[in-house]
Amino acid sequence: MENNPVKMKKKRSKAPFVLLLIVLVMIVSIAGFVYASMRPTPASSEALLFEVKEGTGTAEIADQLQDSGLIRSALLYKFYLRMENEGGAFKAGAYQLQPGLEYEAITAVLNGGSEEVRKESVKVTIPEGFTLKQIADRLSEKGDWDAKTIRQLARQPEKFSADLPAELPAAAKTTYALEGYLFPDTYEFEPGASEEEVVRRLVQETKRKLDSIANFDALLKKRGLTVHELLTVASLVEREAVVDAERPLIAGVIYNRLNDPMKLQIDATVQYALGEQKDRLLYSDLEIDSPYNTYKYEGLPPGPIASPSLKSIEAALQPKASEYFFYVTKKDGSGEHLFAETFAEHEQNIEESRAGGK
Secondary structure, eight states, X not given: OOOOOOOOOOOOOSHHHHHHHHHHHHHHHHHHHHHHHHSOOOXXXXXXXXXXXXXXXXXXXXXXXXXXXXXXXXXXXXXXXXXXXXXXXXXXXXXXXXXXXXXXXXXXXXXXXXXXXXXXXXXXXXXXXXXXXXXXXXHHHHHOOOHHHHHHHTTOGGGGTTTSSSOOOTTOOOSSTTTTOSOOSEEEEOTTOOHHHHHHHHHHHHHHHHHTSTTHHHHHHHHTOOHHHXXXXXXXXXXXXXXXXXXXXXXXXXXXXXXTTOOOOOHHHHHHHHTSOOSXXXXXXXXXXXXXXXXXXXXXXXXXXXXXXXXXXXXXHSOOOOSOOEEEEOSSSSOOEEEESSHHHHHHHHHHHHTTOO
């Protein structure tokens, strides 16, 4: 008997179709996500204050817009700016942005193209080495804030405990608890900002600057200092140094005297105790009975005597080692110092300085 084999019909695989379906679903899902993420946030009749600080990058601005609830996705806004070749013209300032704006409208505002929604800010520069009293006076001059209120706030550190870089020593007999904690920089404030908001901003900037120093905690531990002591040393360096290159060397002299131990005998601490800047101190000035008088008392003063710059903070954190214990300002207008290891050498330097030597 002959067998007639039945030809089996080849079954077509469904895999390509399933794969195509998956790809289509993914495309639709991604497109839906992108569309949803690029849609304006819910509109509101109440505008939000959005501040762009000097030097803030486009990517950080996008992140801040998302954090403020003005856009849904910082990532997609960054992509939009790249595609539209935008972001390079964003201007620092304080803006009133209405929730619900499209990317194009937000970009126009930040470019300064919609001035009616841009709120004028108050710009104030706090010079390095300013005392708290000088800072209060400067804020009063530039922003019409009350100097007395600012000084009072500087004696109430508990109001700013969450903003300080570290806890303040409770027993410190400081003139102002926040002396040295208001970072010197250029700031922009909205006109309606209160004195407390202004002080808080300056305190927060000090913490931000310290956090920006690489290996800060390790370096601080290596020096065996508290944050308060570090800022105190940095304030002395700020008031003593004029030339940046000398800051670490002057910091080293301060540590040499502290470790010896011997009195620091820094004129700037006496001036702080006197409450005035004098070109020349009298012998009677050196007798003022104040814990800030480093001619009278050994060790550091109870706290900073001014607001130190980042350069002075870094110098106090990483001083230059030397055998120097003395220095005197050159009288040649350079702002540099003559350094000495012994008092005899120091006396020679003083004579050379008086003679206008270099």
